[in-house]
Amino acid sequence: MKAQPFAPKTCHRCDYDLSGLPEDHRCPKCGLRYDADTRSWRPSEPWIQPAALLMLAMYIGLPVLVWRKPALELVVRALAETVLCFLVVRAWRHERKGILIAVHPEGVFIRDHDREECFDWASIESLEVDERAGQFSRRHQLHLRLTSGRRIPLTTFFLWSADKKAFAAVFGLTRRRHADASSANAVVRETPPSPTP
Missing domain, CATH: 2.30.29 (PH-domain like)
Incomplete structure (x- = not known):
């Protein structure tokens, strides 16, 4: 995924909405x-899409693994904590200016x-x-x-x-x-x- 140049919709410095204003x-x-x-x-952040697909596969597949093999409960907990940390970091980065x-x-x-x-x-x-x-x-x-x-x-x-x-x-x-x-x-x-x- 490339970083595409784009015309501004908001001000770079203060994030003011520029829609409706003249071009110059x-x-x-x-x-x-x-x-x-x-x-x-x-x-661009090329790792976001694979990480999201991996999380989706984890949430679908891990309960099945725990149900079939209860010994994997520790692995499932560790992976769930990793996903939680990932979501916290994404939320924190979303609040910051990019x-x-x-x-x-x-x-x-x-x-x-x-x-x-x-x-x-x-x-x-x-x-x-x-x-x-x-x-x-x-x-x-x-x-x-x-x-x-x-x-x-x-x-x-x-x-x-x-x-x-x-x-x-x-x-x-x-x-x-x-x-x-x-x-x-x-x-x-x-x-x-x-x-x-």
């Missing part, structure tokens, strides 16, 4: 700017387990794509290089190399569009006002 707008609650080209990625990376008109927004940062385009020097040969395949490492020299690893947000390439493409297009708009604004600002007769 700011969040009314926190002021984060977004437009029609804003894209977000959430990491891991997210977004490219929007003002820069790149990153929300991880322990941080939430927004880097504007002026503070971003480049996106480094490092392609290395891994043990079984080629690995694409992504790093956001800031003008301060700090490198932010982005590889944990993407499971598949196609997602990394898609992020790099959207990043490049949005950054070029921002640079073109900034240079157009700079040209307009540099033009002296025409003298009035």
Whole structure:
């Protein structure tokens, strides 16, 4: 299951519902700017579906095993406690804001387990794509290089190399569009006002 880029339905920073608002707008609650080209990625969790099927099979099959062999009661209790722990962790993770990376008109927004940062385009020097040969395949490492020299690893947000390439493409297009708009604004600002007769 790939992490698909999606247009925001809620604000990345404060989770405000953006439905019904214009495509090029700011969040009314926190002021984060977004437009029609804003894209977000959430990491996929490929283990969720097999784990859910395993739990379903366990709940159907384990009572039959205990009924036929009472000696398996200890195994059934241990598995039931494992499932309970799994459900508690899922409920806890559901209440937390998820891991997210977004490219929007003002820069790149990153929300991880322990941080939430927004880097504007002026503070971003480049996106480094490092392609290395891994043990079984080629690995694409992504790093956001800031003008301060700090490198932010982005590889944990993407499971598949196609997602990394898609992020790099959207990043490049949005950054070029921002640079073109900034240079157009700079040209307009540099033009002296025409003298009035």
